[in-house]
Amino acid sequence: MKELHVKSLLPVRLDKYLMEQYPSLGLGRLNKALRENKIKVNGKKMPLSTRVQNGDIIRLFLKEEQLEDRPLPPAVFVYEDEDILVVNKPAGVEVDGPAADTLIKRVQATLSAKGEPGHAVLCHRLDTGTSGLVLLARNAQAEQFLTAAIKARAIEKRYLCVTFGRPKPPAALMHDYLIKDAQRGVVRIVSSPAAGAKEVITGYETLAVSGRLALLQVELVTGRTHQIRAHLAHIGCPILGDSKYGNNAANRELHFKYQALCAWELRFPAKIDDPQFAHLAGRVFHAEKPWYCSQVTDGTLQ
Incomplete structure (x- = not known):
């Protein structure tokens, strides 16, 4: 003790x-x-x-x-140059909250081990339980470029997820409104404009089904707090493993500790005017597909 x-x-x-x-x-x-x-x-x-x-x-x-303190595992770099890093964040690593510097420490340690400067700034967030790609800037110019591009929705983000329930129709572009309850740390989706509500646009396509489950590719058009998780729960298809918006009985039955949600793809715009970042035009980066994708596809997970 x-x-x-x-x-x-x-x-x-x-x-x-x-x-x-x-x-x-x-x-x-x-x-x-x-x-x-x-x-x-x-x-x-x-x-x-x-x-x-x-x-x-x-x-x-x-x-x-x-x-006892243990060495942090290295960060997984999907792409790096002198300006930016694309890093694959594991589920369970926090990027917003009391332990938000864990990913940055991993990145810094990985860069230091390679003899490179360790400065890096996270330019957007993923929920703790969500795995996948995050963008980091290695200098002030890159930070300004990335944050502006994300704010302008110039960088497209696509996710893979498993839902408890098959969405109908199997593909759609959903337009609704999100109300944030900061005190409780949750959001809710409503179908009509309301006081304090912000527009949310989420596209999805069903890639495979297995029993009660569906594997979806999701495109995040707007980027609100918990948007994908809350939006899919709103149509009766919560993400498997989501303890906040999901089906906890199913989560326990199928032994999912974190939500089956991965930020799988980042797509840069086809044209970038800034010559410092023109080499990123049209570039598409992918995370490794999570294990649960193949289990839905082959019917192992139902």
Whole structure:
């Protein structure tokens, strides 16, 4: 058992504080420890979002080897040049939140091992449970170019996912509206304009079906929070493994820890006027297809 006496004048989230003290823990391991009642704050079980501050006492009922720092696995580069990186993010790696720097640390360590400058800035986000391609800028000019291109929807994004339920029709371009509930960390889709709602456009095509499941290719036209997950759930076909918008009974039955959603393709525009980035015109990058795609195709997963 480890006992930590918090020394922080300003309140800080429990998960952030613990990962600063023990980087090897990771958000997944912390969640597991909390479920197993192995984290106590002032003698009580508290959520990881709890703010701790100076004088609080945290007890961790974990083995010493679970707290030991381990080298981060290398980042998987799909493409790199002196300006940008296209990196394949594994499911479970956070890019927005208390552990958001984990991917950047992997990238920096991978670059350093190659003797290259380690500076990199993430230019867009993926949900923690979503795997696939993310874009990073290696300098200020690249950051400005990538963020502007993403904002203008000039870079097309396509995903692969498995849904619990077969969408009807098998292909469609959905136009609806998304309302964000920041306090609860969820969104909901409505069919008509409403106060605070933003337009969402999501295209999908069914590639294969297997029993209760469907393998889809999804095109993200707009890029709202949880858009694909919430939009597919709205039509009665939630993504397998999605604990927030999905079917938890099916997730447990089929043993899916993370949502079966992969940012599979990034497609740059056919014409780029900026000469520094003209070499990217028309380039298309792919992540390796996740294992669950072939299992739907061959009928192993139903």
